Amino acid sequence: MKAYLLIDFGSTYTKLTAVDIENEEILATAKDITTVDSDIMVGFNKAYEKLLEQLNGKDVEFVNKLACSSAAGGLKMIAVGLVPELTAEAAKRAALGAGARVLKVYSFELTLKEIEEIKNSNLDIILLAGGTDGGNKDCIIHNANMLARAGVKLPIVVAGNKVAEDEIIRIFDEAGMYYRVTENVMPRLNHLNVEPAREEIRKIFMNKIVEAKGMKSAESFISGILMPTPAAVLKAARVLSEGSDKEEGIGDLVVVDIGGATTDIHSLADGEPTKVGVDLRGLEEPFAKRTVEGDLGMRYSALSLWEAAGTRKVQKYLQDKSFNVEENCKYRSENIRMVPQTEEEIKFDEAMAKVATDMAMERHVGIVETVYTPMGNVYTQTGKDLMELKYLIGTGGVLVHSKNPKEILKAGTFDMNNPTYLKPQHPEYLLDKTYILSAMGLLAEELPDMAVRIMKRYLVKLS
Structure with a gap:
C-alpha cells in the first residue's frame, strides 16, 4: 500500500506518523528521544524501528516523507518595529504565526546597546518592520543601517514601509547581507498583513536554518523539512477550521x-x-x-x-x-x-x-x-x-x-x-x-482534503 511518512523532529521527542493515503487511515505512530546533539537520525531510526514493528510486516511503500522540526530550540527570532503597540506588535505576530519563538521585540530606533544584544543572542532570523506604507521611513532605514554597520550575519526578512525598500536594499547589498523583502506587515494603520512575511520566514527556515541546526543528515531520507513544528500545528488547525477545496471545515x-x-x-x-x-x-x-x-x-x-x-x-x-x-x-x-x-x-x-x-x-x-x-x-x-x-x-x-x-x-x-x-x-x-496535528499540518501542504477528513475521524470527542 502507498503511504506518507510524516515526521516531527520535536525538541524532546521525534514523532512519526504513517498514513495510508489510499484508505485514508493512520497505520501507526511512534516516537523516541530527539538526538540533535549527536546525530538527529539516531533518535529517528529508533522511532522508525518502533513504527515498523507496529506495521507488523505490512507491505507499505512510503511514497513521500515530510518533516517539521522544533529541534535545537526550534526557530528563534526577534522582531523590530516602530511603535510598540503597532508595527512592532504586527512583526511579533507574523513571527509567532510562522512558528517562531520570539525572544524579544524592539521598538523605535535601535541603540548600540541593543545591536550588541542582538549580536550576542542565539538567533536564527530577524524580522525588520516599521512604518505604514507611505508613513515614517526614517526609523526602519536607521535600523537597517545599524544592522549592516554591525556586521550582523543573520538572515533578515524586511516587511516594513514599502517607500523605504529601495534604500534598505542598497544598504544590505553594499554590506553583503542575506535578506528577503516582502510586503509590509502593517500597510495601513491597525491593518495586519502577516502572511507574506510568514511565508518568507518559512522559506528561510527550510533553506538555511535546517542545515545550521545539524539536520543535513536527515535530508537524504526525507523529502524536506517544510516548516517549524508550531507552524505545522497552526496549518492543521486552520485547514480543520476553514476546510479545503472539497471538504468542509468544522468552524471556529x-x-x-x-x-x-x-x-x-x-x-x-x-x-x-x-x-x-x-x-x-x-x-x-x-x-x-x-x-x-x-x-x-x-x-x-x-x-x-x-x-x-x-x-x-x-x-x-x-x-x-x-x-x-x-x-x-x-x-x-x-x-x-x-x-x-x-x-x-x-x-x-x-x-x-x-x-x-x-x-x-x-x-x-x-x-x-x-x-x-x-x-x-x-x-x-x-x-x-x-x-x-x-x-x-x-x-x-x-x-x-x-x-x-x-x-x-x-x-x-x-x-x-x-x-x-x-x-x-x-x-x-x-x-x-495520537499526536496527529503536526503530521496533518504537513499532509495538508499536499493533500488538504485528506488531512481534514483524517482529523475529523481521529480527533477524540470528550464527553
Whole structure:
C-alpha cells in the first residue's frame, strides 16, 4: 500500500506518523528521544524501528516523507518595529504565526546597546518592520543601517514601509547581507498583513536554518523539512477550521498545546464582538493567531509557572494545601524527563496543566472594558472575543495521558469571577490522542482534503 511518512523532529521527542493515503487511515505512530546533539537520525531510526514493528510486516511503500522540526530550540527570532503597540506588535505576530519563538521585540530606533544584544543572542532570523506604507521611513532605514554597520550575519526578512525598500536594499547589498523583502506587515494603520512575511520566514527556515541546526543528515531520507513544528500545528488547525477545496471545515476553534517549556494557544476565529453594543479598538487580530507563553511549561518552565501564577492559584486547582508548590515545581524543572507515577505526582501535574491553560487563554483572548463617558457607559473590546467558539482542542503529553483531559481544558473557559476575559463559554472538547496535528499540518501542504477528513475521524470527542 502507498503511504506518507510524516515526521516531527520535536525538541524532546521525534514523532512519526504513517498514513495510508489510499484508505485514508493512520497505520501507526511512534516516537523516541530527539538526538540533535549527536546525530538527529539516531533518535529517528529508533522511532522508525518502533513504527515498523507496529506495521507488523505490512507491505507499505512510503511514497513521500515530510518533516517539521522544533529541534535545537526550534526557530528563534526577534522582531523590530516602530511603535510598540503597532508595527512592532504586527512583526511579533507574523513571527509567532510562522512558528517562531520570539525572544524579544524592539521598538523605535535601535541603540548600540541593543545591536550588541542582538549580536550576542542565539538567533536564527530577524524580522525588520516599521512604518505604514507611505508613513515614517526614517526609523526602519536607521535600523537597517545599524544592522549592516554591525556586521550582523543573520538572515533578515524586511516587511516594513514599502517607500523605504529601495534604500534598505542598497544598504544590505553594499554590506553583503542575506535578506528577503516582502510586503509590509502593517500597510495601513491597525491593518495586519502577516502572511507574506510568514511565508518568507518559512522559506528561510527550510533553506538555511535546517542545515545550521545539524539536520543535513536527515535530508537524504526525507523529502524536506517544510516548516517549524508550531507552524505545522497552526496549518492543521486552520485547514480543520476553514476546510479545503472539497471538504468542509468544522468552524471556529482553539488548540491548547501544553508542553514542557511553553504553552501555545492557536485560535482560528475572526474574534468579532459577540455582544451588541461593544466597540472594537486596537490592532486588528489575525484569523489564525498563535501565542506562546514561555513561562508556562510543565518541566523546563515549571518554576516560572509557579512564579507567574503564585502558590494560591496552583493550590486552587489542587484543592489541597498540603502540597509544597515551590518544591514540586523546582523538582520538575530540575528533572525535565520526569514521568509522574504516583497519584500525588499525577494530581500535581494536572493542576499545573490547568494553571497553564487558564493563564495562557487569559493572555490569548480579548478583554472587554467599561469606559465611563458623559453619554453613559461604553463597552470596548481589545483582542479576540472567543465566547461563542465551537471547539476547544487539546494536545500535549499531560492531556494525552490524563484520565480527565476535559477538566484540564475547562480551565481555559469563561469564568464569571473574571468576566472581562472573553474565553469560550460552551465549547465542545476534542483531544489529539495520537499526536496527529503536526503530521496533518504537513499532509495538508499536499493533500488538504485528506488531512481534514483524517482529523475529523481521529480527533477524540470528550464527553
